[in-house]
Amino acid sequence: MKELDNQRLVWIYTQMLRIREFEERVKGTFEEYPGVIRGHTHLADGAEASIVGSLATLRPSDQLMATYRCHGYPLALGTDPKAMMAEIYGRSTGLCGGYGGSMHLVDTERGFLGTSGIVGQGIPQATGAAYAAQIRKQDQVVLCFFGDGASKQGAFSESLNVASLWKLPIVYVMENNSYNVVTRVEQEDANAAAGEPLAMKAKAFSMPGVTVDGGDPIAVYEAVGAAVDRARSGAGPTLVESKVYRLSAHGNIIAPPGVPLHYPEHEAIEVFGAREEYEAALRGDPVPRFRARLISDGSLTVDAADQIAAHVREEMQVAVQFGIDSPYPEPEAALHNVYA
Amino acid sequence: MGTPTPPPASTSAELDGETALGLLRTMWRIRCFEERVAQLKRTLQVHGLIHLSIGGEGVAAAICGQLRDDDTVYSGHRAHGHAIAKGAPLDRVMAELMGRSDGLCRGLGGSMHLVDRAHGLLGATGVVAGNIPLAVGNALAARLRGSDQVTVVFFGDGAVQTGYFSESVNLAALWELPLILVCENNGFAEFTPRSAHTTVERVCDAVAPYRFPCQSVDGTDVGALFAVFAADLDLARRGRGPLLLECMTHRRRGHYEGDQEAYRDALADAEWQRRDPLARLQADAIAQRWLDEAGAGALEQGARAEVEQAVSFARASPFPALELAGELVYASER
Amino acid sequence: MAREIPYIAAINEAIHQEMARDESVLYFGQNLATTENDEFLKAFGSDRVRVTPISETAEIGMAVGAAIAGMRPVVELYMAEFMLVAMDQVVNEAPRFRYMSGGRVKVPLVLKAGYGFTAGWAGQHTGSIYGMFMGIPGLKVALPATAADAKGLMATAIRDENPVCYFHHYLLTLEPGEVPEGEYLVPFGQASVRRSGGDVTIVATGWMVGKALAAAESLAAEGIEAEVIDPRTLVPLDIDTILSSVEKTGHVVLVDQATRHASASALIAAEIADHGFSALKAPIKQVTALDASVPYSEPMEAYVLPDEAKILCAVHQVLGTAPVAA
Structure with a gap:
């Protein structure tokens, strides 16, 4: 694992900020341009440190798969946010031509093999990609991202068992945000109910399991980096539980056409009335936290940080405008891509 | 496994004479039944896919024999022993295997799908591990009814790698259901050894994240198994659960009748033959003077005679009315 | 050159020939290649031929992922009904992934499943369930009735760029038929x-x-x-x-x-x-x-x-x- 130099630290911060700004603009679109975003979106605000810290460990030839909460990964990999926003807006210029939308971003050229919209189902797929990587013998590693809810899916346990058995070059990164949709993890997870970390599930597969503060990109980088090194060396998979707090609700409201969509308050407040829990999470927001750290240790000046922020705001404003200005696909295109 | 080992230690320390004889009788009934089924399969008097549990009777006898009729057993494709030990009448099981109208399931289910509500055998499923979530649901229902009924689900070591297993174990643990998970670990999932399925050596390790009571026992040591299960049952009866009991066992025949058994070399057959649970328990019972040779012979003969009666009963039973195939698709009354 | 071989041998011959022709073809599933004498294992090694645990969701999901990553997996499912354990991967993932990516990826894989074993296997191993897959755009469905078609359709299925459900009939398993040697393809969509x-x-x-x-x-x-x-x-x-x-x-x-x-x-x-x-x-x-x-x-x-x-x-x-x- 390489030491993170100053330039890399600033890169991490910049990517975190880009993800945050992108997600803010997605959320803002519901107000600014009602009706432009249809269906369901899921935001990664709060998970930026975990996402970027994880991806910072990868080589360009490595690969990853994720869930429907997928905007963060391609942004950090260098995918054009204009194409991403256009995809979320259903335009022909979108990353996937408007076929997939928010939940199904794919950018294979950058190693982002895609997502599943169904909880847990991307896990065997990433495991299959790791199998392909193993037999291709080019030292590739696959990162597999999923949430805490997915760890109760059969797809999770079946996949981790096989990966452990075959010593596949994969790292399972569980972003534990303590909620599956509106259910608290201790309501549905026997380990959580017993007050145990979810990383404990790795025991069932004779696999190492570690828990890390997903709000600290350097801690994530070190934990995932060690797991990536282990995977690359042929020693097999690791389960990394990255504790994050999602700062938005699970997704925008689900409503019939005609009802304006928006983001409700986080479930902690909306469902459980636990405002203090949410406000504590806000106080620990990983983005300002990391900015403060870089400034205090001299890695970044206040001016430079402000410049980055201004640049990112401009970049994402352009992305929104590009999406809004882009044409819709021809209806007949619906019948393309059914078969390769 | 190739070197000779001393004879297995006495198995009967935990048993009294009456219990031991009851277990032996059940095991002989299962053994004779299944040997007869193997013959009938060869002559196509039973058809379809037949999985035998010869060599594993001790688990069925020691566990099902301690349950009440209103306790529930879920079994799988290798279910004859569990059904018989739980009290299903031999003749109606045989009639089911021969596809007759007096069969347990009126000829609709066959060997892999035995159901006997009256004796608490709520079902056997033909898909590996498919019975585990059903048993979780049964345990939940028992809890909701406020009863002290216990649910036991039997499955093989191959089932542990399925999503069904892990999803079910999480829920059973979360809800603390009175469920006893009994894994009959015969070291082979269908045709492939455990090492091809998982790096986890013991099934107990697969539930390590949940910290519920879990023991591995020698499934051929019927006395020891009986005592361990008695303790588990007592806990579950008092509302504790889930619990897992891993019985190290062996199937003396192929995965199914007709299996070419290309993998057989790996099975250390001779060693397991020495550990035949029926022979072990019977030898111990004789040594304890609960039984003499003549009494043992009588047990076997009695079981064989009962099986022959079952065959006669099944042969005399008509095939079901053909229309039944359609009539039972939907339930028509409450 | 045609000679008579059983239906099942014709299927295996097609998989074998395609694996020899294209090293991205993988073959995995339950209960296969369990001894060193296995002809696939001997020919292609344990990278490409693997026995799996009883984990249908993982098996089919891994096939989807390996396909997206450039491989051509053939999953041995034995019984068509075992697909039902992993219905999300069969219906909701494999055939839809490519479409929703706007064509940026493809998912070439074969789900090989026997069906229709109406020989006393009762209700859970005998179904003829291909009909339910006809309504899934993105999936193809092959149903060989002869040994020759068994070979030719399998070869075509493996070369197809899409997920293919290849249903072979269990009661035809040992049925002999004339089967061309060497490369033999039966085109899809030709009755x-x-x-x-x-x-x-x-x-x-x-x-x-x-x-x-x-x-x-x-x-x-x-x-x-x-x-x-x-x-x-x-x-x-x-x-x-x-x-x-x-x-x-x-x-x-x-x-x-x-x-x-x-x-x-x-x-x-x-x-x-x-x-x-x-x-x-x-x-x-x-x-x-x-x-x-x-x-x-x-x-x-x-x-x-x-x-x-x-x-x-x-x-x-x-x-x-x-x-x-x-």
Whole structure:
């Protein structure tokens, strides 16, 4: 694992900020341009440190798969946010031509093999990609991202068992945000109910399991980096539980056409009335936290940080405008891509 | 496994004479039944896919024999022993295997799908591990009814790698259901050894994240198994659960009748033959003077005679009315 | 050069040849390659040939992921019903992934599954469940009825760029047939006219093809010439060959081992009614399994399944002729 130099630290911060700004603009679109975003979106605000810290460990030839909460990964990999926003807006210029939308971003050229919209189902797929990587013998590693809810899916346990058995070059990164949709993890997870970390599930597969503060990109980088090194060396998979707090609700409201969509308050407040829990999470927001750290240790000046922020705001404003200005696909295109 | 080992230690320390004889009788009934089924399969008097549990009777006898009729057993494709030990009448099981109208399931289910509500055998499923979530649901229902009924689900070591297993174990643990998970670990999932399925050596390790009571026992040591299960049952009866009991066992025949058994070399057959649970328990019972040779012979003969009666009963039973195939698709009354 | 080999050997030959031809072809699943003597393992090694645990969701999901990552997996599922354990991967992932990516990825894989084992396997291992996959755009469905097709369709399935459900019939497993040696491909979407005739069109799949041909022989003895068509793939479906036969005969009997309302024949009937109605001289008749799970007991099992007598009866019904008493 390489030491993170100053330039890399600033890169991490910049990517975190880009993800945050992108997600803010997605959320803002519901107000600014009602009706432009249809269906369901899921935001990664709060998970930026975990996402970027994880991806910072990868080589360009490595690969990853994720869930429907997928905007963060391609942004950090260098995918054009204009194409991403256009995809979320259903335009022909979108990353996937408007076929997939928010939940199904794919950018294979950058190693982002895609997502599943169904909880847990991307896990065997990433495991299959790791199998392909193993037999291709080019030292590739696959990162597999999923949430805490997915760890109760059969797809999770079946996949981790096989990966452990075959010593596949994969790292399972569980972003534990303590909620599956509106259910608290201790309501549905026997380990959580017993007050145990979810990383404990790795025991069932004779696999190492570690828990890390997903709000600290350097801690994530070190934990995932060690797991990536282990995977690359042929020693097999690791389960990394990255504790994050999602700062938005699970997704925008689900409503019939005609009802304006928006983001409700986080479930902690909306469902459980636990405002203090949410406000504590806000106080620990990983983005300002990391900015403060870089400034205090001299890695970044206040001016430079402000410049980055201004640049990112401009970049994402352009992305929104590009999406809004882009044409819709021809209806007949619906019948393309059914078969390769 | 190739070197000779001393004879297995006495198995009967935990048993009294009456219990031991009851277990032996059940095991002989299962053994004779299944040997007869193997013959009938060869002559196509039973058809379809037949999985035998010869060599594993001790688990069925020691566990099902301690349950009440209103306790529930879920079994799988290798279910004859569990059904018989739980009290299903031999003749109606045989009639089911021969596809007759007096069969347990009126000829609709066959060997892999035995159901006997009256004796608490709520079902056997033909898909590996498919019975585990059903048993979780049964345990939940028992809890909701406020009863002290216990649910036991039997499955093989191959089932542990399925999503069904892990999803079910999480829920059973979360809800603390009175469920006893009994894994009959015969070291082979269908045709492939455990090492091809998982790096986890013991099934107990697969539930390590949940910290519920879990023991591995020698499934051929019927006395020891009986005592361990008695303790588990007592806990579950008092509302504790889930619990897992891993019985190290062996199937003396192929995965199914007709299996070419290309993998057989790996099975250390001779060693397991020495550990035949029926022979072990019977030898111990004789040594304890609960039984003499003549009494043992009588047990076997009695079981064989009962099986022959079952065959006669099944042969005399008509095939079901053909229309039944359609009539039972939907339930028509409450 | 054709020689006779069993249906199952023809399938294995196709997989073997395709694995030799293209090193991205993988073969994995439960209970395969368990000893060093396995011919696939010997030829292609344990990277490409692997036994898996009983984990259908992982097996099929891994195939999807490996395919996205550039491989061509063939998953051995043994029983078609085992796919049901992993229905999300089969229906909701494999065929939809490429589409939702706007064509940026492809998911070439083969799900090899035996079906229709109506030999006392009772309700959970006997279904003819291909019909439910015909309605999933993005999936292709192959249904070989002969040893030659078993080989040619498997080779084509492996080379196809899409997920293919390859359903082989368990009761045909040991059925011998002439099979070309070497590379042999049967194109998808091209029905085979198994027997020509001008009086009635019989469309049948899988094990039912043999039953339809036997019925056609009996009919010929009565002076009725049946044309027997085997679609060979249900997706894509060669409706044109069926329609031109119907133009000629005006009478249609559809034979399908599936239960009526989940059958391929119901969809074929709809296509004929839609596109060939004016050619019909009598209503279309379907001979399918009765709408019940397959019962265990042998007489009941036979009762619910289509057979030669039921086909003959249906033909006489559409032709308005009286059956010759047996």
